[in-house]
Structure formats: C-alpha cells, structure tokens
Amino acid sequence: MKYNTGTIQQELLRFVDRDHICPNCSMKPYTTMKVGGPAALLLLPVTAGELFGALEVTEKFDVPYVIMGNGSNLIFDDEGYDGIVIRIAGGLDHLRIEGNIIFAEAGTLLTTVAQAAAQAGLTGMEFACGIPGSVGGAVYMNGGAYGGEMSQIVHSVSSISRAGIMKDRPGKELDFSYRKSVFQENGETIFGVKLLLAQGDPRTIQEKIEEYTRRRTTRQPLRYPSSGSFFRRPPGHFAGALIEEAGLKGLSCGGAQISDLHAGFIINTGQATAADILDLMRIVQETVLSRTGVLLEPEVRLIAKDGTLRK
Numbered sequence: 001m002k003y004n005t006g007t008i009q010q011e012l013l014r015f016v017d018r019d020h021i022c023p024n025c026s027m028k029p030y031t032t033m034k035v036g037g038p039a040a041l042l043l044l045p046v047t048a049g050e051l052f053g054a055l056e057v058t059e060k061f062d063v064p065y066v067i068m069g070n071g072s073n074l075i076f077d078d079e080g081y082d083g084i085v086i087r088i089a090g091g092l093d094h095l096r097i098e099g100n101i102i103f104a105e106a107g108t109l110l111t112t113v114a115q116a117a118a119q120a121g122l123t124g125m126e127f128a129c130g131i132p133g134s135v136g137g138a139v140y141m142n143g144g145a146y147g148g149e150m151s152q153i154v155h156s157v158s159s160i161s162r163a164g165i166m167k168d169r170p171g172k173e174l175d176f177s178y179r180k181s182v183f184q185e186n187g188e189t190i191f192g193v194k195l196l197l198a199q200g201d202p203r204t205i206q207e208k209i210e211e212y213t214r215r216r217t218t219r220q221p222l223r224y225p226s227s228g229s230f231f232r233r234p235p236g237h238f239a240g241a242l243i244e245e246a247g248l249k250g251l252s253c254g255g256a257q258i259s260d261l262h263a264g265f266i267i268n269t270g271q272a273t274a275a276d277i278l279d280l281m282r283i284v285q286e287t288v289l290s291r292t293g294v295l296l297e298p299e300v301r302l303i304a305k306d307g308t309l310r311k
C-alpha cells in the first residue's frame with residue numbers, strides 16, 4: 001500500500017481493538033466465492049464507536065476503503081486490495097422488534113432477521129430467508145427473490161457519510177430499483193435499518209420459508225462456493241437462460257465453472273482464482289453478446305487492486 005500502514009494502525013488503535021485490526025489479510029475466507037488476495041488492512045468493528053473511529057481514520061489519512069457485509073456479492077482480485085476493508089457483518093448485529101417494526105444493525109445476517117420476523121409472526125420478508133448477506137448489504141444491493149425485495153420492507157435507513165455524519169432517511173428517498181440503491185452512488189456506510197412488516201399467521205410464514213428454501217436447495221448449486229446469480233437480469237431476459245442457450249453450461253476456466261444446475265451461477269469447484277472467474281465472465285459476456293446482442297453485466301461487485309469496480 002502506498003500509505004504508511006504502521007502509522008494508520010497506530011491511529012486506528014485509538015478507536016479499534018487490536019484484535020479487530022488485521023494487516024495484510026487474505027480476503028478469501030471472507031467472501032462466499034472463496035477467492036481473492038490480501039487487503040492491506042482488514043478491520044472488523046463490533047461497535048458503533050469502532051466503526052466511526054475506523055471511518056474517521058480513513059478520512060484523516062485519505063486512504064481508500066471498501067465497506068463489506070458478509071461478502072456474498074463481492075470478489076477481490078488475486079492481487080488483493082490496496083486499501084482498508086471494513087467488514088460490518090460478524091459484528092454490529094443488534095436486532096430489536098417493536099410491534100411491526102424491526103430495527104437491525106447493518107451487520108445482522110438477513111437470514112437471522114427473516115427468522116426473527118417469522119418467530120414474531122411478522123410477514124413480508126420470507127423472500128429474504130435464503131439470501132446469505134447482511135441486512136446492510138441487502139439494502140445496498142436492494143436484494144430480492146421470489147417477487148420480494150428490500151425496497152418493499154425498508155422503512156428507513158441510517159447511514160454515515162464520509163465526513164462521519166449520521167443521517168436517517170426514509171425508504172422512499174433511497175432510489176431503489178432493480179438491485180440498486182442510492183448507496184451505490186453516495187458511498188455512505190449503512191449503519192442501521194428499520195424494516196416495516198405486517199402481522200401474519202406464523203404457520204403460513206413458516207410454510208412460505210420452507211417452500212423458498214426447498215426451491216433454493218433443489219435449483220441452486222449450494223454445495224459449492226459462489227456469489228449467487230453472477231449477472232444482472234437483462235431487461236426482457238434471464239441471464240441463466242441466455243447462458244444455457246449459448247451452450248455454456250458446465251464450461252470451466254481453471255477452477256471456475258458455469259454451474260450445471262443453474263447457468264446463472266459461477267461456482268468455485270475448489271481451486272478457483274479470481275482471475276479464473278474473470279476469464280469465465282469475459283467468455284460468457286462475449287459469447288452471449290455475439291449470439292444475442294445482449295451484454296450481461298455482473299451483479300457481483302468485482303473489486304480491483306486499486307479499488308475500481310470491474311464491469
């Protein structure tokens with residue numbers, strides 16, 4: 001890293017516990033695709049104070065940083081990332097239910113929130129029960145499935161600007177659209193989410209969850225590391241169908257493979273590198289484009305060493 005990590009670490013220690021600062025840390029175990037090289041510094045804040053402190057230090061030293069949730073839609077290059085990664089999932093996971101409202105810190109896993117809602121007899125987020133992200137990552141991506149998406153249940157979100165200012169905004173101001181939210185534009189860090197659900201019948205809610213889980217386990221290659229559906233759904237098409245029709249199911253580059261079960265998934269068969277995944281992505285994009293004129297764009301966030309987003 002072109003910054004003095006030693007000095008930055010010293011400053012971080014004013015706010016962040018030593019055990020929550022990992023220099024030169026491989027990102028492989030922290031993403032569900034299980035690839036990627038080291039981040040110059042990985043921070044694992046577990047309190048609001050640690051998170052605010054970490055953001056203050058990045059601002060003070062003008063160091064590039066990436067916020068990550070549970071790493072289920074994120075891949076780093078094999079060369080790693082030349083900056084600070086702040087991982088929100090694994091900490092910052094307080095959850096509280098009051099009536100029809102759920103307050104969840106951004107690091108809370110979506111599956112935990114969906115189960116808590118079900119247990120409280122609250123309906124509206126059954127769709128989220130199998131999405132392996134954090135609630136912050138799900139808001140950022142406007143995650144969704146089976147006709148539901150976060151935009152339908154987000155009441156408001158509190159986020160922290162680069163200048164360290166906390167803002168609270170209602171869902172309707174968050175520019176939600178297909179797998180998009182305002183946070184992809186403004187770079188703020190999502191801190192907490194307020195979800196508005198409705199009273200429902202606990203048995204019906206549980207049955208819906210079981211049905212969605214059954215669909216996932218039979219139709220998705222969950223035995224392998226992946227980042228879920230790799231490409232965004234192009235208007236008027238399904239990425240998986242276009243890839244399958246192009247005869248690419250089962251195609252491999254090194255350890256990366258187009259899943260035989262669901263052509264929309266790129267899986268890591270064991271020894272994949274980020275380069276294998278990028279190579280396979282390019283082949284899929286070029287083949288589908290030349291056959292159909294449709295450019296498949298990655299839904300997965302592919303972070304290059306200098307922090308730029310690969311397309």
Ligand SMILES: Cc1cc2nc3c(=O)[nH]c(=O)nc-3n(C[C@H](O)[C@H](O)[C@H](O)COP(=O)(O)OP(=O)(O)OC[C@H]3O[C@@H](n4cnc5c(N)ncnc54)[C@H](O)[C@@H]3O)c2cc1C
Pocket residue numbers: 032066067068069070071072073074088089106107130131132133134135136137138139140141142143144145183188189190191220222226227228229301
């Ligand atoms: C097996 C499998 C199935 C999946 N199924 C679905 C599905 O059905 N529907 C769906 O929509 N997605 C699905 N996904 C993709 C993924 O789970 C979602 O996109 C999820 O919302 C990402 O959350 P995350 O916490 O893992 O975010 P990450 O992957 O860690 O990050 C994703 C993006 O969000 C940003 N981000 C994360 N947290 C914050 C925060 N607190 N503040 C600001 N920015 C933040 C990151 O910078 C990054 O750009 C699936 C993935 C897998 C592996």
